[in-house]
Amino acid sequence: xxxxxxxxxxxxxxxxxxxxxxxxxxxxxxxxxxxxxxxxxxxxxxxxxxxxxxxxxxxxxxxxxxxxxxxxxxxxxxxxxxxxxxxxxxxxxxxxxxxxxxxxxxxxxxxxxxxxxxxxxxxxxxxxxxxxxxxxxxxxxxxxxxxxxxxxxxxxxxxxxxxxxxxxxxxxxxxxxxxxxxxxxxxxxxxxxxxxxxxxxxxxxxxxxxxxxxxxxxxx
Ligand code: DX5
Ligand code: ZN
Numbered sequence: 001x002x003x004x005x006x007x008x009x010x011x012x013x014x015x016x017x018x019x020x021x022x023x024x025x026x027x028x029x030x031x032x033x034x035x036x037x038x039x040x041x042x043x044x045x046x047x048x049x050x051x052x053x054x055x056x057x058x059x060x061x062x063x064x065x066x067x068x069x070x071x072x073x074x075x076x077x078x079x080x081x082x083x084x085x086x087x088x089x090x091x092x093x094x095x096x097x098x099x100x101x102x103x104x105x106x107x108x109x110x111x112x113x114x115x116x117x118x119x120x121x122x123x124x125x126x127x128x129x130x131x132x133x134x135x136x137x138x139x140x141x142x143x144x145x146x147x148x149x150x151x152x153x154x155x156x157x158x159x160x161x162x163x164x165x166x167x168x169x170x171x172x173x174x175x176x177x178x179x180x181x182x183x184x185x186x187x188x189x190x191x192x193x194x195x196x197x198x199x200x201x202x203x204x205x206x207x208x209x210x211x212x213x214x215x216x217x218x219x220x
Contacts (some may be wrong), residue, residue: 001189002185003214004030005207006065008172008194009055010145019056022119026202031063031086033172033192041071041094042143049083062175063087067115067192069142069173070094074101083187089113089136092124100209102131113170117142122156129164134190139183140173145194149174154186155197161187177206177213184214 007029012020013054015167024032034056037046055064073088074096088105092098094113105112111133118138125135129152137157140147150173161169163190170190171183180191191214200206 001218002210003213003218004168004183004189005197006170006188006192007033007147007197007203007207007208008033008035008192009051010035010153011194011198012081013198017054018058019107021055021062024056024197025059025062025205027197027207029062029197029203029207030190031065032059032064033067033156033194035194036066036068036070036076036080037143038070041091042069050091051078052080053083060084061172065192067136068094072096074104077104079108081105087111087134088111089115089134091116091117091142092128093120097127099131102128106131115142116156116173118150122159125160126163129135129160129167132167134168134170135160135164136172136190136192137188138173139141139179141176142143142173147174151177151182153181157183157186157188158169164219175189177210180210181213184217185219185220189214189218 039045065087073090102112113134115136151179171188172192175193176196
């Protein structure tokens with residue numbers, strides 16, 4: 001399975017966002033991960049559709065993977081679709097009709113994804129897998145960048161990989177070269193990395209190195 005690397009814009013320098021988006025595209029990353037927080041579903045605020053729009057205007061060819069940490073993501077699908085989201089991920093713990101919202105995302109021609117917090121049992125996701133193009137396992141408590149990876153999530157990745165061999169399985173939170181390879185060995189194939197990627201002086205080399213380490217770990 002091909003491994004994909006997605007730098008998270010949350011760790012970028014917000015004073016020069018357009019340059020940071022260009023840095024991600026220039027690094028050969030597979031997509032840009034955009035974290036949207038509402039200060040209700042998680043105890044933090046980040047940014048909204050205008051930043052997704054900025055990414056589209058700055059680097060139209062860079063895939064935009066939009067992670068909605070919102071209590072009511074269903075009310076915002078159109079807003080993010082209109083500014084060029086290529087994938088929209090909603091939390092299984094959100095306060096909305098999950099089936100209907102995933103279907104809405106797909107109706108707009110966008111890849112649909114479902115996310116779970118570290119403590120949420122993997123079985124909660126199974127009823128929806130047929131409606132998902134990707135599943136994201138949070139490997140930290142969502143809300144902030146720069147936290148430590150939680151290895152207790154690894155068995156959930158393995159369980160879902162066994163149940164869904166062809167599904168895109170993503171991890172997000174505390175991901176660097178070693179934790180990414182660990183997740184790859186358990187079945188993940190998409191890796192979000194915020195603080196690790198943005199502190200690199202050569203992001204391109206870090207992307208290539210992480211991709212290779214993951215592909216090797218997945219083969220073992
Ligand atoms: C956390 C966000 C992550 C965050 C990851 O709630 O979903 O995407 O940017 O940051 P790092 O890689 O620094 O843990
Ligand atoms: Zn995220």
